[in-house]
Amino acid sequence: xxxxxxxxxxxxLAISAGLAIARGSMNKDDPMQGHDMPDHAMLAAISxxxxxxxxxxxxxxKDMMVEFTGDADIDFMRGMIPHHQGAIDMAKVVLxxxxxxxxxxxxxxxxxxxxxxxxxxxxxxxxxxx
Numbered sequence: 830x831x832x833x834x835x836x837x838x839x840x841x842l843a844i845s846a847g848l849a850i851a852r853g854s855m856n857k858d859d860p861m862q863g864h865d866m867p868d869h870a871m872l873a874a875i876s877x878x879x880x881x882x883x884x885x886x887x888x889x890x891k892d893m894m895v896e897f898t899g900d901a902d903i904d905f906m907r908g909m910i911p912h913h914q915g916a917i918d919m920a921k922v923v924l925x926x927x928x929x930x931x932x933x934x935x936x937x938x939x940x941x942x943x944x945x946x947x948x949x950x951x952x953x954x955x956x957x958x959x
Contacts, residue, residue: 878926882919889915903959906950913943913950 875883892911897904920936920943927933 878922881922881926885915885918885922888918898959903954903957906954907959910947910950913947916943917947 889911893908895907917940920939923936
C-alpha cells in the first residue's frame with residue numbers, strides 16, 4: 830500500500846462526513862434552511878466541485894452496500910472496490926476543478942494507487958470465483 834493511502838483515506842472520510850453534514854443541513858423541511866429558497870435555487874448555489882463530490886460520495890456509498898457473505902476476506906474486497914473507486918472519483922474532481930499543484934499531484938497519485946489496488950482486489954476475487 831502506498832504510504833499516502835492511509836492519509837488519503839482519513840481525508841476522504843473527513844470529506845465524506847462534511848458532505849453528509851452539508852447535505853443534512855439542506856433539509857427542505859427545515860424552514861430556516863436556505864432562507865426559503867426554492868430547491869432549484871439551493872442546488873444552483875452549490876458549486877460544481879461540491880456537486881461532483883456529492884455525486885461521487887452518493888455513488889460510493891450505494892455501491893458499498895454489497896451482499897455480505899460472512900467471509901471477512903471476500904466482504905472486505907467487495908466493499909473496498911467501490912470505496913477505492915470513490916477515492917478515484919473524488920481525485921478526478923480535484924483534477925478537474927482544483928488549482929493547488931500539491932493537491933493535484935496527490936490526487937494523481939491516489940488515482941494510480943487506487944486503480945492498482947482495485948486490480949489486485951478484482952484479481953483476488955476472480956481467483957476465488959467471486
